[in-house]
Amino acid sequence: MIIKKVEDDGTCFAECKEIQASANRQYDLKNVKTKLLNINNTNIQYVCNESLLDILKSNQDLSEDSILKAEEKHSDLLPAVYEGGLKIWECTYDLLDYLSENQVDFKDKSVLDLGCGAGILGIYSLLHQARCCWFQDYNQDVIDNITxxxxxxxxxxxxxxxRFFSGDWHxxxxxxxxxxxxxxxxxxxSSETIYNTGYYKKLHLVFEKLLAKNGVVLLAAKSFYFGVGGGVHLYQDFMDSQKVLKHTSCWQSTEGVKREILKLEFL
Structure with a gap:
């Protein structure tokens, strides 16, 4: 059951809760098709979206499933309902390539995959000997059935x-x-999590409260999200106004939609 709360401005949000592995999945993993992602000899297998949707649609008990609600509306985003966790977004691939090419050392490190969706970034860290990884996504349906x-x-x-958590960042x-x-x-x-300026304060709170003193945030995003309003430069301006984190652009795309990876650290 998703517990919704109301902000002072009247907007609703899903209260965070910790989710136990294997407790709520709606299908047998043997019945779903998978795909394979290769990042410089690191192989990551993941659930095929189309196959998962077919399985979920066949289950008459899942009329309230947030993934199906988004699919019915042909939308990647339903604010405060579904925040795009089914899709592996473009910037996730950028960040995976960056982690691999720069040989980021996860050995014995604690990692948070924030806005995890399919959990690919966190899985990569585990395959590279991270000590522990927490996975957070807004939607429990995503955590249960994909992550x-x-x-x-x-x-x-x-x-x-x-450990697994669903719900609002605050x-x-x-x-x-x-x-x-x-x-x-x-x-x-974190990948593709700054598309909505209304979430910036909560996102910044996660970084401020949960990042280790000498820790690093690697944030991959588009420079601007058309039709939604957020983007890299707007979030940089927000961080500057808070005077808590410094930011460095450590990668930029050279073709297509402009994308960047930011490295955030405490001032």
Whole structure:
């Protein structure tokens, strides 16, 4: 059951909760088709979207599933309902390539895959010996039916080093500080999470409260999100106004839609 709360401005949000692995998946993993992603000899297997949708559509008990609601409306985003977790977004591939090409060292590091969707970034860190990884996405349906299955496909033996959370970012910080006081992350990995300027304050709160003192945020995003309003430069301006984090553009695309990877650290 998703518990919704209301902000002071009247907007609703899903309260964060921790999710137990294997408790809520709506299908047998053996019945879903998968695809393979190769990042410089690191192979990551993941659930095929089309196959998953076919399975979910065949289940008459899932009329309230947020993934199906978005599919019915042919939308990648339904604010405060579904935030795009089914799709592996373009900037995720950018960040994977960056991690590989720069040989980012995850050995014995604590990692947060924020806005994880399919969980590909966190899975990559686990395959490269991260000590632990937390996965957070707005939608529990995404965590149950996509994120956790993908971890089982790639590194099932690492499940005991993972924790899973669904819901709003501010609520996620509150839950983390209550249930895991002092928990900090060496790396926070996040892709395509700055498309909505209305979320900037909450996103910044996660970085401020959960990043280790000498930790690093790697944030991949488009320079501008047409039709939504956010983008890299707007988020840089927001960070500058907060005077908590410094930011460096460590990669930019050379073709197509302009995309960047930002490295964030405490001032």
């Amino acid at each position: 956790i299955p993908n971890i089982e496909l790639n590194c099932k033996e690492s499940l005991d080093r993972c 609520s996620f910080v509150d839950l983390s500080e209550k249930n895991y006081p002092g928990k900090k992350f060496d790396y926070i990995l």
